Amino acid sequence: MIDLRSDTVTKPSPEMREAMANAEVGDDVWGDDPTVNLLQDKCKELTGKPAALFVTSGCMGNQLAIKSHTNPAEEVIAEWDSHIVKYEIAGPSFISGVQVMPLKGTHGVMDAGEIEAHIRPDWYHYPKTSLVCIENTHNRAGGTVYPLNEIKSVSKVCRNNNLKLHLDGARIFNASVESGVSVKEYASQVDSITFCFSKGLGAPIGSILCGDEEFITRAHKYRKILGGGMRQAGIIAAGALYAVENNVTRLMEDHKNAKHFAEEISKLPYVVIDMESVQTNIVIFNTTKDANRIREVLEGKGVVVTNDGKDKMRVVFHMDVSAEQTDQAIEIFKTLKA
Numbered sequence: 182m183i184d185l186r187s188d189t190v191t192k193p194s195p196e197m198r199e200a201m202a203n204a205e206v207g208d209d210v211w212g213d214d215p216t217v218n219l220l221q222d223k224c225k226e227l228t229g230k231p232a233a234l235f236v237t238s239g240c241m242g243n244q245l246a247i248k249s250h251t252n253p254a255e256e257v258i259a260e261w262d263s264h265i266v267k268y269e270i271a272g273p274s275f276i277s278g279v280q281v282m283p284l285k286g287t288h289g290v291m292d293a294g295e296i297e298a299h300i301r302p303d304w305y306h307y308p309k310t311s312l313v314c315i316e317n318t319h320n321r322a323g324g325t326v327y328p329l330n331e332i333k334s335v336s337k338v339c340r341n342n343n344l345k346l347h348l349d350g351a352r353i354f355n356a357s358v359e360s361g362v363s364v365k366e367y368a369s370q371v372d373s374i375t376f377c378f379s380k381g382l383g384a385p386i387g388s389i390l391c392g393d394e395e396f397i398t399r400a401h402k403y404r405k406i407l408g409g410g411m412r413q414a415g416i417i418a419a420g421a422l423y424a425v426e427n428n429v430t431r432l433m434e435d436h437k438n439a440k441h442f443a444e445e446i447s448k449l450p451y452v453v454i455d456m457e458s459v460q461t462n463i464v465i466f467n468t469t470k471d472a473n474r475i476r477e478v479l480e481g482k483g484v485v486v487t488n489d490g491k492d493k494m495r496v497v498f499h500m501d502v503s504a505e506q507t508d509q510a511i512e513i514f515k516t517l518k519a
């Protein structure tokens with residue numbers, strides 16, 4: 182089975198499992214877990230932020246960030262197709278009592294001028310705009326990289342207007358290895374950043390939220406309220422630590438496989454693909470055939486993918502898919518007759 186549904190389907194390698202089995206642990210709710218503390222220190226170093234908090238998931242990282250940056254009845258600007266808007270179940274309204282103003286981006290990138298134009302004037306009819314959220318890489322745009330100069334423009338708008346800026350960097354290492362921009366440099370432009378260990382980096386569980394001390398102190402309390410305090414969490418933190426120490430540079434292999442796959446399937450008559458969107462490990466394309474049917478037929482032939490409606494498909498490359506398996510998947514796609 183070649184599983185191309187998501188980069189979240191990876192299983193921990195024997196070496197990662199060994200690191201997890203041997204992890205020193207303590208009670209992290211007491212702040213006593215040495216491996217969690219090591220991981221948080223490592224993430225402070227990677228992002229250049231003064232504080233870091235280990236959290237269960239990317240969703241939890243994003244929602245804690247929104248809660249810690251805002252007050253109820255305020256407004257958050259985010260890209261309309263971002264994870265926060267599409268897949269976090271109205272979390273900003275449920276958890277933080279805020280409303281999201283979704284703006285449409287190009288390849289997931291919002292125009293800084295448009296963000297500025299949507300900041301609410303101070304008037305009693307309006308909510309106060311207090312936060313902007315960006316996503317790098319942008320999942321639903323096809324794993325696209327948010328260019329550093331665009332982030333700098335958004336950051337400037339936020340600073341000039343007293344807004345906080347949060348970066349959903351679930352796949353920030355994919356952006357970093359592809360662009361050559363360090364995670365620290367991306368993080369320097371934002372007030373907070375979250376990233377995931379359990380996507381391309383191959384760990385089974387966990388994400389991190391980084392920011393300044395005051396922000397993380399607030400987020401720590403909210404993590405507790407949401408039931409996110411974990412006890413001997415060093416076992417999973419060890420997998421995360423192994424992932425950031427060993428699995429970053431190899432992400433380029435996933436990008437290479439994704440681009441090769443996209444180039445090959447773009448030659449098929451029923452595939453319509455925007456090659457500009459294929460920048461990292463995700464390939465999203467349209468098809469003139471029924472996408473549900475394609476998914477079912479591929480599954481029968483040992484290739485698992487996802488579709489979004491009748492004409493859109495998503496294929497994701499990760500550490501458990503080799504170059505040989507990529508070629509096999511391409512050959513199987515080619516057997517689907519036009």
Ligand SMILES: Cc1ncc(COP(=O)(O)O)c(C=O)c1O
Nearest residue numbers: 238239240241264316320349351
């Ligand atoms: C861009 C982005 N942000 C956040 C998340 C949420 O991560 P998790 O599934 O760990 O909650 C995802 C998950 O796919 C994602 O793609």
